[in-house]
Amino acid sequence: MVLGMSNTYQQLVTSLDAVDIPAMLQKYGDSKVGTNSPFSINRKSRGKIKAWLSWILLISTSLPIHLLANSVVGLSYSEGPPTLMFQSNSTSQYGNATDDFSCCYWPETANLLTVTYNQDACADLLGTASTLSQLVTEFNGTIASGSCINGANVICKWTSTGKPPSCRISVRMQAALTLAVALFIKATYMLLWNLLQRNHIKTKCLTFGDVITAAALNPELQISNECLVNAEEAYRKHVDHTCHKHCKSNAISSTGDELGHCQKCTKHNKHNLAAGLEHPIVATKYKKSLISNLGFTAVIQMIMLAFCCFAMLGVSLAIAVLAGSAQNSFKEDCRQGNTDRKNNYFDQAGYGSCMKGAKAHWDSNSGGWGGFNESISLAALPSDKLMSETLSYMIANGAQLIYSLLYLLLIYNLTLISMEHDWGSFESTRQKLRCTIFKGRGFTESYLLQLPKRVLFPLMGFSAMMHWLLGQAIATKEWVWDNPGNATMGIEGNVSSRYEVVYAAYPVWLTTLLMLVMTSICWYAFSFSRQGYMPQMYGSIRVLCASTTEMTSKSFPSEGIMWGDLGETKKYRHAGFTAALPGKVMPGELYCGDEKDAKKST
Structure with a gap:
């Protein structure tokens, strides 16, 4: 939600003012409306530096939300040293000294260490080591000291009590403070924007309806003699x-x-580039697809989507092969363990009992749905390093950041398609313009953002599902070792932490499936085209301004406006928006405009 609000303010920053359009048309020829593209800032005639600084501020405060949102509050496993239990025995001998009885290691599964020693043989050593360094120097690497022999008079037994490591909710202050500062700056900017815009006339063109209305009120925005020129086509200068x-x-x-x-x-x-020179076009209802309109931009999008899809498919197949191989080995072990080849007997009951653990074995090798209890460890980061903590934030949130970039491409394409669909409907039905800078009976405010609810809400649900699955697919797990120390032995207490990179199979597979769905939607968007005599618009401000040469401030009745044939001029026929009932466009005829509408270049 925070990022969605930020995108709204980014659109306010990047969109052109109505007063910027005449200079933009003369210098650059065209620009897009409603796409939230930062490149539109360069088309402004004033306030470029301020707009770029505002956009950079909004983006820089959004990055911490992407990289730290999943890492501020998390679960940590906390473990401490095992419980020590000493037992003395004055008579027993335990056999020969072997390294198997070494007390110098600490298995992760051990919760209890029982030290049994012979009181008579080891009495002289009691209390002789007062510090840890002295103890290590004297006894490290040895198995005997005098009559006290490790394994003969002293043995260590490591056991597990079955008590799981304690799980606690941790608030990572470094991430929390960074995120709090970013949110505070973003909220302050939004508040100041609203306060400064009070009692000001709205001039930001956020929708194509804003451009049409502004062009109808200001003839300097209108472009004559280009009524059927499509977006991204060559225009005369x-x-x-x-x-x-x-x-x-x-x-x-x-x-x-x-x-x-x-x-x-x-x-x-x-x-x-906006001199209004004659540019006649033959009326035809067949239009090019979106991919033809985007050009090289579409190629970049296809490469990015294809790379991500192939990468996700490769990871999914690798996990499936590893988990499936381990599961087949488990089934084979159960089968062999209950098969008596000499007597040609198979214990079906024993096999069924063994296979009851198949689900637990599968989860332990695949990671299931993720979480701290099921995720599979992939790699461990160095302990007690600030770089490891920073890297854990990037790993836990990096996949979601990459997806957000791809999601922006999807939104960009769907926004262009939605605008083109709404634009084309004015040729067949009379409608009201969706406008944000004017209010009245001739305008509508059916939805505030660029996409209608029937498209936006499913996309928001899809995005939320993808973010959750990516957070489960690859994450980081924190282990905290808490050593209270030992005053008698001179051991100081300390806390050590280590991050592990973990993954889970089910979220990875579902993410791959949804990624394929997303790619399919983008491919459909690339192939989108419509039929009609209205020129292709796809957010083109030039096409919008060329359709308003017959519009005035009184051309917005309560029943709406319509696009169509406006009659024949001295040389060509003319088409555009009108409040009256337009005629049908005549196929194969040349459409351009009236010579009286052509602007004199200066």
Whole structure:
């Protein structure tokens, strides 16, 4: 929810003001509306630095939420040294000295250490070592000291009481403080934004309805003679050209459109990309797909999605092979353990009893659904290192950060499709524009964000499920060893921690499945196309401004507006939005606009 609110403010920062559009059209030719792209900031005519700083602030305060949200509060296993029990015996001898009776190691499963010693043989050693260093120096690596022999007069027995390690909820203050600072900065920015925008006229164009309305009110935003030019198609530009040394033609040209003249040098050429020059287009209802509109951007998206899908499939198959092999070995052991080959007898009851542990064995090798009790250890990070703690945050949240980037691509594509679908519906039905900068009977506020509820809510549920599964698929487990020390032996108490990277099979497999679904949706988005005579828009501000040449401030009745044929001019037919009843577009006819609407270049 916090990141969703942050995205809303990012859109407010990146979107163009209505006053920025005329200069943007003349200098850059086109830009997109409603896509939340930071590259739109460079198309602003004013406030670029402020917008970039605001966007960087919002992004930099969102990264800690991605990287630390799952690590602020977590579970830790706490273990301490085993309980010591001393038993003295004055008569018994235990046999020959062997290293099997060494007391110098500590099995992780041991909870109780019982030390039994011969009182007569070892009485001289009692209390002779007052510090740990003295004890290690004198006895380390030896199995005997005088008549006191390890294994003969002293034995150690490690046993497990079955008591599980204590589990506690830990608050990691480093992550908590960093996250708190990021949230405070983000909340302060949002509050100040709302306070500063009070009693100000809304000028941010967040939807294509905002652009159409702003163009209808301000004729400087309108582009004439391009009523059927599709988005991302070449458009005509006016150039005031001065011949210079790069021009190879001897003929003088005022525009430089002729061959042999250089139009690249900005010093000798003045470009106007919104001059309103004639650009007739033949009316056809067949449109290109989204992938054709995105161009190289679509190629990058496909490469990223394909790489992530192949990586997830490889990991899923590896886990399945390892877990399946271990399970087959368990079944084979149960079968062999209950088979008497000499007598050709198979103990079915014994085999059934053995197979009752198959589920527990499977969970111990696959990790089940994850969590501290079932996850499988993948690797251990160095103990008591700040870098290990930082790395654990990145591992626990890194997969979710990568998914969030892919999710933004999905949202971007679906937003373009949703806008194109809504845009195309104006050709067949009269509707009200969805607008955020104007209110009235001729406008609607059906939903606030770029996507309608029927699309947005399932996407939010899908995203929440993916984030939870990724958090279970790969995570970090913390082990804390708490040693209270021993004042008699001079041993100081200390606390040591270690992080383990763990994984679980079921979340990995489900994540892979949902990733394939997400990739399929993106591929469908790439192949999306619609039929109709309305030009392709896909967020293009230029296409929107070219459709409003017949619109005025009084062109928004309560029943809505419609796009269609606006009649024949001196040379061509014209199409666009109107409050009246438009005609049907005539297939195969040239559509451009009225000559009187063409702007004079300056």
